[in-house]
Amino acid sequence: MRRCGSAFGLLAVFLCALMAGAQFKKVPLQAPAHPNPQLYRSDANAAHDIHEALVIAAKQHKRVLLDFGGNWCLDCHVLDNAFQQPRIAPLLNENFVLVHVDVGQYDKNLDLAKKYHADVEKGVPSLSVLDARGNVLYATKDFERARVLSEDDVIQFLDKWKPARMAK
Numbered sequence: 001m002r003r004c005g006s007a008f009g010l011l012a013v014f015l016c017a018l019m020a021g022a023q024f025k026k027v028p029l030q031a032p033a034h035p036n037p038q039l040y041r042s043d044a045n046a047a048h049d050i051h052e053a054l055v056i057a058a059k060q061h062k063r064v065l066l067d068f069g070g071n072w073c074l075d076c077h078v079l080d081n082a083f084q085q086p087r088i089a090p091l092l093n094e095n096f097v098l099v100h101v102d103v104g105q106y107d108k109n110l111d112l113a114k115k116y117h118a119d120v121e122k123g124v125p126s127l128s129v130l131d132a133r134g135n136v137l138y139a140t141k142d143f144e145r146a147r148v149l150s151e152d153d154v155i156q157f158l159d160k161w162k163p164a165r166m167a168k
Helices: 004-023 046-060 074-083 089-095 112-113 151-161
Strands: 063-069 096-102 125-129 136-140
Touching: 046 063, 046 096, 046 112, 063 112, 074 151, 089 096, 089 112, 089 151, 136 151
Parallel strands: 063 096
Antiparallel strands: 063 125, 125 136
């Protein structure tokens, strides 16, 4: 009888450990239930939007995050959906001014993609991080397959590129 209780106890500990591990499993990002058909506005003046974002970033001590993509791109909607999740949205909004830049069918704003080192030829979404003066701090090619990334991957990226906060 004692053996059975001992085996049951070990099984319970094993199951609890398994469930705790599953809780921290990196779950891939999800597509939104209702994708925004105007996420990347085709009528936007991207150069002007970037300029405005730089002005805001300078005033608020933030960085600018350029998101190059297209409305037809599932991974672009997956990444935008991640940006709205409770664990990510505060980090994004407190540290970055986000600008969606429409690449059309790879026939729009390619000059801006080149200027900000976004490798849209590899795929979209492609992100560029700018300081408030417009200097490219980093351009990533890591998000064109957003569906295989997790919230933790996005958080790690944003944490790495957020501006340093000065001590008060």
